[in-house]
Amino acid sequence: MSTGQRSTHRLSLGTMSAFGFGAISEATKNAAFNTFLLFYYNQVLGVSATGTSIALAIALIFDAITDPLAGSLSDKARTRWGRRHPFILFAAFPLAITLYLLFNPPELTETAYMVWLGVFSVLVRTAMTFYHIPHLALGAELTDDYNQRSTMYAFNTFFAALGGALFIPFSYRLFFPTTAEFNPALLNQAAYSPWAIFAGGIIIFAIVVCFLGTKSEIPRLRAHVAEHQSRFSAGQLFAELAAAFRNRSYRAIFFGMMLSTFVLAVEGIFNPFMGFHFWGMTTEQLTYIPLGSLVGLVLSMLLIPWVTRTFDKKPTLIGSAALTIINVNVPIVLSLMGVSWFPEPGSTTLLFILIISALVTATLGPIIFATLNSMFADITDEHELEVGERREGVIFAARAFAVKATSSMGLIFGGILLDYIQFPRGAMMGEVPADISWQLGFIAGPATSVITLTGLILYLGYRIDRNRHAEIMAELDSRAGQ
Numbered sequence: 001m002s003t004g005q006r007s008t009h010r011l012s013l014g015t016m017s018a019f020g021f022g023a024i025s026e027a028t029k030n031a032a033f034n035t036f037l038l039f040y041y042n043q044v045l046g047v048s049a050t051g052t053s054i055a056l057a058i059a060l061i062f063d064a065i066t067d068p069l070a071g072s073l074s075d076k077a078r079t080r081w082g083r084r085h086p087f088i089l090f091a092a093f094p095l096a097i098t099l100y101l102l103f104n105p106p107e108l109t110e111t112a113y114m115v116w117l118g119v120f121s122v123l124v125r126t127a128m129t130f131y132h133i134p135h136l137a138l139g140a141e142l143t144d145d146y147n148q149r150s151t152m153y154a155f156n157t158f159f160a161a162l163g164g165a166l167f168i169p170f171s172y173r174l175f176f177p178t179t180a181e182f183n184p185a186l187l188n189q190a191a192y193s194p195w196a197i198f199a200g201g202i203i204i205f206a207i208v209v210c211f212l213g214t215k216s217e218i219p220r221l222r223a224h225v226a227e228h229q230s231r232f233s234a235g236q237l238f239a240e241l242a243a244a245f246r247n248r249s250y251r252a253i254f255f256g257m258m259l260s261t262f263v264l265a266v267e268g269i270f271n272p273f274m275g276f277h278f279w280g281m282t283t284e285q286l287t288y289i290p291l292g293s294l295v296g297l298v299l300s301m302l303l304i305p306w307v308t309r310t311f312d313k314k315p316t317l318i319g320s321a322a323l324t325i326i327n328v329n330v331p332i333v334l335s336l337m338g339v340s341w342f343p344e345p346g347s348t349t350l351l352f353i354l355i356i357s358a359l360v361t362a363t364l365g366p367i368i369f370a371t372l373n374s375m376f377a378d379i380t381d382e383h384e385l386e387v388g389e390r391r392e393g394v395i396f397a398a399r400a401f402a403v404k405a406t407s408s409m410g411l412i413f414g415g416i417l418l419d420y421i422q423f424p425r426g427a428m429m430g431e432v433p434a435d436i437s438w439q440l441g442f443i444a445g446p447a448t449s450v451i452t453l454t455g456l457i458l459y460l461g462y463r464i465d466r467n468r469h470a471e472i473m474a475e476l477d478s479r480a481g482q
Contacts (some may be wrong), residue, residue: 020155027163053415059121071397096200210453252461265410280345296362
């Protein structure tokens with residue numbers, strides 16, 4: 001039970017911006033893993049795609065185990081800096097150092113490269129967990145206002161998308177220019193060391209800004225922590241996880257996200273191969289696509305307040321996700337069908353179409369993820385009503401577990417599919433057979449979208465709307481006043 005009656009607290013623009021800015025650290029790490037890591041170990045170091053994906057999947061399994069641990073520990077932490085802030089700050093340097101070592105192994109055998117990949121992927125992901133879970137949980141604590149939660153998580157999603165949209169083209173331009181020797185340019189092994197230092201610096205800066213920009217809220221957050229909260233133990237952790245899954249809305253979002261995340265992991269394996277070998281783009285051409293993403297992000301930030309006021313969260317999530325699936329698939333399907341008027345790979349017209357597609361995806365993406373995180377935050381309120389204490393860390397840790405556990409399966413599946421279609425290692429532009437490129441596009445587009453659509457059906461089970469959330473907060477206020 002809270003120490004006093006709650007009142008709705010309005011966050012400043014600076015606080016919300018600082019909270020969101022921290023997401024750049026995760027975006028940088030995700031871009032490093034999704035765009036560069038498998039390509040580096042498979043195409044540069046010569047490790048099989050299946051072996052690489054299995055090593056990454058094992059790392060995700062270890063990471064998934066640490067998520068509930070980080071969530072429960074931060075739920076129960078009591079320090080002068082609050083529950084979440086110490087975890088957020090202390091994760092910065094270990095995250096940057098282990099990311100550098102991951103991309104700079106000594107000369108090893110293929111098996112030893114797999115071990116190195118597995119070990120340092122575990123260390124990077126563990127460091128990120130002890131930032132990411134407390135950071136998400138902090139968001140649920142900062143405000144209990146139904147609409148402002150969506151706005152605050154929109155800032156988080158905006159900066160995450162902005163970080164990814166800028167980090168990749170800056171990486172291409174500064175460290176991976178196309179040359180006669182390296183085309184695609186990501187084959188240049190020597191560039192990965194300075195690039196990894198660049199990535200680590202961004203991660204540290206983003207986390208420090210988040211910490212400093214939100215620490216003024218610590219006294220208020222400490223005052224809202226329950227006086228008598230259960231101590232941490234393994235048995236208590238499993239009991240708290242079981243209690244979370246008894247919530248119907250939580251199950252709906254949890255399992256819907258699992259299916260969507262599985263698809264995103266498979267597509268993440270294929271994305272760098274798609275850019276170079278399906279769309280026929282150089283790294284220089286690919287740097288223009290994020291320009292569309294940047295415009296889309298601005299449009300999204302303008303739309304989110306209107307969407308939040310006009311629509312409830314469940315229809316916003318389902319509608320935006322459905323439009324994203326259509327947008328991603330249209331150019332892929334047209335290319336697969338060999339439509340006569342559709343532009344050729346590598347052409348300027350095709351690049352323009354990909355920029356527009358990125359704009360639409362970037363407009364819808366922040367709406368989707370801000371809505372999802374806001375829904376999870378609302379579930380923490382309903383869960384507090386059910387169990388009598390705040391458990392944001394456990395709620396968001398189980399959410400992260402869903403993402404990582406299914407990502408591990410998606411990574412394995414994606415790697416197996418790359419080997420199944422016999423994608424050549426170290427392939428230069430134009431050397432991949434047409435039938436292999438076609439299979440690449442079919443898997444990355446329509447084949448995996450069937451699974452995503454199933455996830456949208458599961459979201460229909462979510463049942464907290466604006467009126468239900470008002471009832472929850474009224475009951476919590478009534479308890480706090482007793």
